[in-house]
Amino acid sequence: MAGYQSEAQLEEGLVKRLIGLGYAPVTLPDMAAMRENLRLQLGKHNGVTLSDSEFAKVINHLDKGNVFDKAKTLRGRMQLTRDDGTPLYLRFMNTQEWCQNEYQVTTQVTVTGHHKTRFDVTLLVNGLPLVQIELKRRGMELKEAFNQINRYQRHSYWAENGLFQYVQIFVISNGVNTKYYANNRKQDFKQTFFWAEEDNTLITQLDAFADAFLEKCHVSKMISKYIVLHESHKILMVLRPYQYYAVEAIDARVKAGRKNGYIWHTTGSGKTLTSFKAAQVLIENPKVDKVVFVVDRADLDYQTTKEFNHFSDGSVDGTDNTKALVGQLGGDTKLIVTTIQKLNTAITRDRYEGVLEGVKDQRVVFIFDECHRSQFGETHKRIVSFFSKAQMFGFTGTPIFADNAVGKQTTKDLFTQCLHKYVITDAIADDNVLKFSIEYWGKLKRKDGSLIDEDVPSINVKEFYDSPERIEGVVDWIIQNHDRKTHNKQFSAMLCVSSVDALIEYYEAFKRKRDAGEHHLRVATIFTYGPNEADPDADGLIGDPDLNVADLPVDVHKRDRLESFVADYNAMYQTSETVKDSKGFYTYYNHLSKRLKDRDTEAALDKDRLDILLVVNMFLTGFDAKKLNTLYVDKNLKYHGLIQAFSRTNRILGQVKSQGNVVCFRNLKPATDDAITLFSNKEAIEEILIAPYEDYLTQFNEAVELLRSVAPDPESVNELKSEDDKLAFVKAFRNLMRLKNVLRSFTEYDEGDLVLSAQEFEDYSSKYQDIGDAVKTDKPDDGASILNEVDFELELIHRDEINVAYILALLSEALAGEDSLDPKIRDASKAKKKSVFDLLGSERQLRSKRELIEKFIEQYMPTVTGETTIESAFDAFWNAERSKATVELCEVEGLKPDAFAALIEEYHFSGKVPLQRNVVEALEKKPTILERKSAVSRVIDKLLKLVSTFDEGLG
Structure with missing residues (x-):
């Protein structure tokens, strides 16, 4: 007798649970039985009895199209001409009152396609198979079930009238781990999700998952409201739990009144999909007149409109100008995407007042993308003043807190309450975004090897960073290492620099070296320029009276420089872009954006790839491209700007893209540590105490x-x-x-x-x-030049991998200063210490370790002295606690220590739960037959808990 639960037992237990949840059991051995059951269930749902000929028409209707087409068929109605000539509008699923459907559960349905296959557990709604569950016994890898479903996709789901192509959600489980995903054959295993509670606590056990996710009303709600039909790619997408809770929270807020709120979901976790679904849900609310999705720059307007229309073709009318926006606000358009600049113009210009008179008192819900950028300032008050029933929701991956506020307002001040949080540690732990691998290159040091302190005000650090010699060294480093960072150019990169002048220097260095045959990288750039720049030749000196102005270089103005760079782009890709006017500028921007994003598609050609996009600020926020995996940084960043920029690299894509690479050519480690600390802490201070x-x-x-x-x-x-x-x-x-x-x-x-x-x-x-400009203020001068002293050779300063272990170590280090004589340092240390404990409570991977980590911080850290590092002290403490826990477990359960250690070693090696006989052999006293099952189960549970506490999630 096996000492573990078999797949058949797992299936039997699940079916019993589903019956307890209200599913009616039905035996359907083959597709003939399933079709007959479908006739009965559709008839029951629609209150009719379908004849053979009528049902034949229904089957013919259902058999048309692919998975995407059938998802639309499911949500629509069929006009059926009955045998007596009367029309009947047959409904396949009630998606408005989703609990009002017929629910059944069946097992082992046999389908014959390329091969004869049997499916584990099928959930039927009105007779159609809408949820398919594939199980593997405990101890087996979950991916086996995922691969099995992919095999069924190829071999049999399409067969025998293709009814299994109506499946909307797949569920895979090995008992201890359970995940779900939409019926999209192209997706990777990384696009499968655990369900979770509202605080992001994962629900992995099959029984708990069944209770929470497969409950009839909930799974119907997921199918009816939270499956998104992506029109552009013709695929189904399903919301992840944090996206679901965010939309639910916004929907509930609107139904309850007109209070505002904001969603804090870390950058890269799918904000566009969440905001689209929120907008789609809200426009179905009869009490809401309009939903306006607001972005803060014209370059995002195009992208966001396109993304929304991807999800539902033609659902959004993008606004090309303010007049078009005014027409949409005053007309029948219910969902609008616009920029905050155009919205501000629309409500402040007198000439639009008459057209907008009708909308001023309507129920208008505003959704602000990256609200930390768009909502600070006068426009917020103007919107509230203009729209009497305005309700505002903000989405941000990087809220403004007391610590990173530039002015006197935080995100909470404007949006009143955070409705849901999903922070960077949640996303990394869930594999919903990639971890960051960060390298810091370029110590500021003299030629004799001694370090130069950048904080000394009397030296000109800017001159060093902008020096052509240093920039050339950075370009050489990128040329030498780019292939390694991007997997031989499979991925693209961005290089962000401190100014347009620096950008020009960088671009020309790349071009010069390409022309010399030193590299074959495809580099393009874009930047904004002032319409009336200062002329460097307008210096008051007497010029050459014989000089003809026409003989001056054409690239004196930065716009002309950009135009010449665009000419290089045109030559490289045989295009005809221009930036001579604003329309051409944004057309060029959109082409760059499309070129990077199109690398995500199967049809992408190598001849169209762009290797490096060189920018100052553009593209560092709001731009998503899965095939971008590296960011080169040569500018100072901090807090939300830093996280936003780094997050361009962390979108999930297959197995090759294992991390987001960030290479800093300045020592941004302190700024990175501060930013990661702030945006990992769910209890960050949201209020700034200011005078009245x-x-x-x-x-x-x-x-x-x-x-x-x-x-x-x-x-x-x-x-x-x-x-x-x-x-x-x-x-x-x-x-x-x-x-x-x-x-x-x-x-x-x-x-x-x-x-x-x-x-x-x-x-x-x-x-x-x-x-x-004419007055010397109290600003210090640029400082003394250090160019003659400095060594321009790049050197690796530090490398960090941003994961849970990094964050814990970072916060532990922040406790230094607790015993300082300076009260300000002590207060700061106390505040940082609180953030450590807040994080321990909110970070799932740390909850099982919280008590031990707090014990280390409270009892052991104060004793760390001399040359002992925090890390080595923690390792020694952790190993001692692990040994103590192992000894106690062996004593309580009567285990041989060596044999138990072997069980743990084997589990680490294979990832499989120990066999019953091996556990029994590890026991000092052999249990009776009746005691064996419970004793083995108890030992295995304690072994897994020990491993989870001491070995997993530390990095």
Whole structure:
């Protein structure tokens, strides 16, 4: 007798559970029986009895098309002409009241296609097989079930009228691990998901999964509401649990009233799909008049509209200009995608007021993409003021908290409450995004090997970073290592740099080396430019009177430089792009975007690939391309900007793309550590304690008095002669601007409260702008040059793999300073310590280890002295605790220590649960036949718990 549950026993237990959940058992040995059952169930659901000829027409209707076509058929109705000539609109599934359907469970249905196959457990809704469950016995690899379903896809699901092509959701389980996924034959095993509770606690055991996911109403709801038909790729997609809970939370919020809210889902976890489904659910609410999806840049408008239309062809009318947006707002369009800039223009221009009069008091729900960017500022208040029934929801992977706020407002200030959280540690642990592998290259050191402190204000660090010699060294490094990072150019990369000037230097270095035959990388670039840049030749010196302006280089203006780079692009791909006007600029942007994203498709050709996209800021947020796996960084990033940029690399794609590669040519490790810490902590502080409005108003009015003491009115600024007087004016007005920006963030802000009129403020501002460049303020100069001292050779500073172990180590290190004499350092350490414990409570992989880790932090860390590192002390502590737990387990269960150690070693090697006979042999005293099963099961459970606690999830 086997000491483990067989597949047949697993199936029997599942069927009993499903019957307990309300499924009616039915025996359907073959497809003939299934068709007859379908006739009865469809008749029952529609309240009719179908004759042989009528049902033949139904079968013929159901047999048409592929899986995607049949998903549409399932959700539609069939116009059936009955034998007596009367019409009948036959419904296959009630997707509006999804609990009102007929539910059955059957097993071992035999289908004959290329081969005769039998399916494990099938859930029928109105007689159609909509959920197929494939089981493997405990101890077997879950992927075996996934591969088996793929085999059935090829061999038999299409056979005998193709009824099994109506399956919407597949479930695979080996008892201890259970996952689900949509019926999409092209997807990878990584696109299978565990179900989870709302706090992201995974539900992996089959029985618990059945109770939570396969319950009749829930699984029907998933099929009716949370299967997405991706029109562009003609595939089915199903929401992951965190996406489901986010949409449910927004839907409930709208049904309950008009309170706002925001969703914190880490970058790369499928925000577009979540927001689309939220919008789709909301427009079906009869109490909602319009849903407006708002992005913050025109370059995202095209992409987001395209993504939405991918999910449902023609569902979204993208707005090419403000007039089109106004027409949509004033017309019948229910779902609109637009930019915040066009929305702001629409509600502030008098000429649109008449057209928009009808929508002002309608129930308009706004969904803001990456709301940390788009919603801070005046536009938020204008929307609330203009739309009397506005309700606003924000999506962000990187919220604004107290720690990373630039101004005085956090995401919570504007959206009131976080409705659901799915942070970077959740996503990495679930394999829903890739982990990051980060390298830091380029120590700032002298030629004699000594290090140069970048924080010394008297040296010109910017000159070093922008020096052509250094940039050439970085380009050489990329040329030498790019193939390794991108798996021989299977993937693309981005290089982000600090400025347009640096970008031009980089581009020309790549081009120069390509022309010299040093590489064959395809490099393209895009950047924005000012329409009226300063002319470097306008320096006040007397020029050559014989010089003809036509003889000047055509690339003096950065726009001309970009145009020449686009000409290189055209030559490389035989295209005809231009950036001579705004329309051409965004057409070129869209072509770059499409070129990178099209590498995701099976039809992609190597001749169309782009190896490196060179940018300053564009493409670093909101852009997703699965075939982009590497980011080269030569600019300073921090907090949300850093996470957003790094996350361009972490989209899941097959087995080859195992991680997102980030190569930093500056030492961004402290900034990376801070960002990962902040956005892993679900209890991050969301409120900034600021003084009341009246206090800032008083400060502003006092600052006006100080300004007038320097310059009583704007014209008097002209009379300021000395540099000191001009400097005093610049400082006074700068302080005034700062205070006004703070005041504007308050909802009670009123221009009339200020003792300085708006016109006078603007007049002072003009004087300030003109005089500012001519005045030496308290800003330090660029500092001394270090170019002659510095060694430009790149050197690896540090390499990190961002996983749970990294985050834990990072937070542990943050506890330094607990015993500092400086109270500020002690307070900071206390706050960081709290974040450690918050993370231990929220991170699933750490929950089983929480007590031990807290014990280490509280009892052992204070004793770490001398040259002992935190890591080595932790390893010693962990090994000791593991040994102690193993000894206790062996004593309690009467196990031979050596034999039990062998069981653990074998489990680590094979991944399979120990056989019953091996467990019995490890026992000091052999149990009786009646005791054997419970004793073996108890030992195996404790072994798995020991391994889970001490060996898994540490990195």
